[in-house]
Amino acid sequence: MDLGLRGKTALVTGGSRGIGKAVARALLQEGCAVSICGRKADTLDIAKRELAGLGPQVIGIPTDITDEAAVRRFVDTSLETLGRIDILVNSAGTHLRGTVETTTLDILERQLRDKVFGFFAVIQAVLPIMKRQRDGRIVNIVGQAARHPHPDRFPSGVTNAAVMAMTKSIADAVARDNIRVNAVCPQYIESDLLAFLIDKEMRERGVDRATAAAGFTRANPMGRTGRPEEVGDLVAFMVSNCADFVTGSSVSIDGGYHRYVFG
Amino acid sequence: MDLGLTGKTALITGGTSGIGLAVARRLVDEGCRVAICGRDRAKLDAAVAELNARDAKGIVADVRNPAAVATLVDAVIGGFGGIDIVVSNAGTHIAGRFDEVATEDLIRHFNTKVVGPWELARRVAPHMRERGGGRFIVVIGQTGKVPQASAIASNIVNAAQHAFVKSLSDELAPHNILVNAVCPSRIRSPLTDGLTLYNEVYLGRSLEQQESKWGAEVPLGRWGEAADIANAVAFVASSRAGFICGANIDVDGGHQRSIF
Numbered sequence: 001m002d003l004g005l006r007g008k009t010a011l012v013t014g015g016s017r018g019i020g021k022a023v024a025r026a027l028l029q030e031g032c033a034v035s036i037c038g039r040k041a042d043t044l045d046i047a048k049r050e051l052a053g054l055g056p057q058v059i060g061i062p063t064d065i066t067d068e069a070a071v072r073r074f075v076d077t078s079l080e081t082l083g084r085i086d087i088l089v090n091s092a093g094t095h096l097r098g099t100v101e102t103t104t105l106d107i108l109e110r111q112l113r114d115k116v117f118g119f120f121a122v123i124q125a126v127l128p129i130m131k132r133q134r135d136g137r138i139v140n141i142v143g144q145a146a147r148h149p150h151p152d153r154f155p156s157g158v159t160n161a162a163v164m165a166m167t168k169s170i171a172d173a174v175a176r177d178n179i180r181v182n183a184v185c186p187q188y189i190e191s192d193l194l195a196f197l198i199d200k201e202m203r204e205r206g207v208d209r210a211t212a213a214a215g216f217t218r219a220n221p222m223g224r225t226g227r228p229e230e231v232g233d234l235v236a237f238m239v240s241n242c243a244d245f246v247t248g249s250s251v252s253i254d255g256g257y258h259r260y261v262f263g
Numbered sequence: 264m265d266l267g268l269t270g271k272t273a274l275i276t277g278g279t280s281g282i283g284l285a286v287a288r289r290l291v292d293e294g295c296r297v298a299i300c301g302r303d304r305a306k307l308d309a310a311v312a313e314l315n316a317r318d319a320k321g322i323v324a325d326v327r328n329p330a331a332v333a334t335l336v337d338a339v340i341g342g343f344g345g346i347d348i349v350v351s352n353a354g355t356h357i358a359g360r361f362d363e364v365a366t367e368d369l370i371r372h373f374n375t376k377v378v379g380p381w382e383l384a385r386r387v388a389p390h391m392r393e394r395g396g397g398r399f400i401v402v403i404g405q406t407g408k409v410p411q412a413s414a415i416a417s418n419i420v421n422a423a424q425h426a427f428v429k430s431l432s433d434e435l436a437p438h439n440i441l442v443n444a445v446c447p448s449r450i451r452s453p454l455t456d457g458l459t460l461y462n463e464v465y466l467g468r469s470l471e472q473q474e475s476k477w478g479a480e481v482p483l484g485r486w487g488e489a490a491d492i493a494n495a496v497a498f499v500a501s502s503r504a505g506f507i508c509g510a511n512i513d514v515d516g517g518h519q520r521s522i523f
Contacts, residue, residue: 002264030264147523164523168521178484180483220436221432221436223437230505231506233503234507242494243494244491245483247516248513248517249512251510252509256508256509258509260429260523262407263510263511
């Protein structure tokens with residue numbers, strides 16, 4: 001299937017690791033020029049070297065997306081270097097666990113700053129550019145904690161649900177400008193984040209790695225974890241010309257994990 | 264993107280026109296061998312001729328009839344040596360308010376769109392399990408998520424299709440048979456030719472949206488084409504979508520109103 005992505009340009013936040021890096025790889029392989037950002041310059045450099053040569057061009061700009069000025073620099077520099085911005089994939093951010101009792105305001109605020117304010121800032125910065133182009137494709141990576149709350153994933157649940165509301169609202173607002181906004185909702189993907197969570201389970205519950213890992217694979221009907229590249233492929237489809245009529249939609253990629261009939 | 268569909272075999276129900284035919288065409292383009300079914304021999308022959316694919320098959324079957332579904336599945340397996348992909352697309356749209364739809368029509372509708380795919384799954388799942396996996400995709404009109412005015416029968420039956428998809432996906436996932444849905448609305452097809460959307464203009468819209476005529480037809484400001492649905496079906500059927508299960512993709516120009 002020709003996705004029609006050759007010659008397009010894409011920004012991928014959180015593009016130095018895990019799902020973000022896999023998204024960058026998929027878009028490069030489809031012929032996009034890609035600008036990635038991440039907090040740490042050294043991690044970003046490693047990713048940039050790894051991705052170089054897979055597609056037309058890859059640049060990396062160290063950026064903390066909770067810093068509005070840094071976000072503006074990321075978007076402006078990307079635009080100057082790449083000439084246009086057709087695609088934005090928001091993949092930055094983390095997953096903070098905790099119950100309603102253990103979550104401090106600080107923790108909740110940190111999670112909201114990353115995923116709600118951070119996503120919002122990048123979207124707001126690219127919208128005028130996409131409006132001028134009369135074309136834009138935005139995908140937010142939203143953890144399934146949005147659809148599927150757990151008592152011990154309180155900050156993540158609240159935050160991801162807010163990102164879903166933001167995604168749909170922005171999709172409505174910019175539909176007539178031919179800008180499509182969608183969510184891709186992964187769960188149990190083999191990324192640094194999952195490795196970290198497995199380590200955490202081992203530590204906190206005093207179980208071995210196999211037991212801790214099985215807790216995650218058992219949690220979905222397919223009985224396996226997903227790969228970052230699988231999320232990359234779905235994102236590539238969602239931002240492609242082949243999904244021209246898809247906006248305000250959220251697509252689960254979770255091996256059947258979530259329990260919602262209409263999701 | 265290479266979808267890895269070359270040489271796969273697909274059965275598309277309701278494949279003689281509109282979305283079903285577009286799905287068949289797309290899958291043929293991606294290298295699949297396809298069988299389509301429909302109730303009318305003449306339409307079926309015309310559709311197969313239009314597909315212009317070397318071994319495309321047209322099989323007359325009414326999916327409301329369980330025996331016919333069994334014969335259909337056997338015929339496709341016999342003809343192609345196996346089925347990798349099923350796209351359940353048969354079924355129409357019933358207009359009318361609660362007191363305008365005959366009970367028999369609701370039952371007929373349910374039989375086409377729920378009992379039909381149910382029987383199809385019962386017949387095809389053991390075969391796919393033996394082959395190590397497969398894909399089962401149901402095309403569910405968006406009235407399943409967004410109840411449309413004066414279409415109560417479709418609203419009920421399409422919502423039931425969602426429950427069917429999610430429950431079936433749970434049961435078949437351990438066998439690597441991935442069940443998903445694609446949800447169209449605002450697609451140009453023979454089915455929507457005469458459809459008036461007037462009653463929906465103000466459905467769930469804010470005052471600002473009503474005044475600006477936002478969503479009078481479609482939030483994106485244009486109608487979609489059957490090919491848009493076919494693209495989503497092809498992606499979900501592809502080897503690139505190996506971790507998507509019990510999910511659905513809205514292909515509706517932004518029509519549906521839930522944030523999820």
